[in-house]
Each structure stands twice: as C-alpha cells, then as structure tokens.
Amino acid sequence: MPHLVLTDRDGFLTAETAAGGRANLDGVWVYLCGPPPMTASLVAGFRELGVPSSRLRWEQFAAR
Numbered sequence: 670m671p672h673l674v675l676t677d678r679d680g681f682l683t684a685e686t687a688a689g690g691r692a693n694l695d696g697v698w699v700y701l702c703g704p705p706p707m708t709a710s711l712v713a714g715f716r717e718l719g720v721p722s723s724r725l726r727w728e729q730f731a732a733r
Contacts, residue, residue, distance in 0.1 A: 674687075681707075683710075683714055697720060702727065703730070704732065708729050
C-alpha cells in the first residue's frame with residue numbers, strides 16, 4: 670500500500686521507511702527514480718534489507 674513521506678516532517682526517505690515496516694522482502698522488486706545520491710543511498714539500504722541486486726532497478730537524473 671502506498672504511503673506518503675514528507676521530508677520536512679519525516680526526514681529523508683530511507684529503504685526502511687519505503688519498506689513500510691515489512692520484515693520479509695522476499696520476492697519484492699524495487700523501482701527507483703531520482704538524483705544519484707538518493708538512488709545510491711536507497712539501493713544500498715535495500716541491499717542491507719536483503720533485496721538482491723537483481724531485483725533493484727533505478728533511473729537517475731540531475732536537476733538543471
């Protein structure tokens with residue numbers, strides 16, 4: 670189920686926050702889009718939560 674994360678209220682988005690408290694991420698695929706520092710941090714966080722690299726997909730962009 671989607672949930673809203675407001676950085677001014679909740680801080681930066683983390684893999685733990687995005688996982689929504691799910692303890693078991695078996696079979697979960699993660700798709701990300703954002704600036705390189707954000708996607709790198711989230712990918713590392715999901716790897717620490719046990720999501721294999723083969724189920725992590727991301728697109729990076731830079732603001733102009």
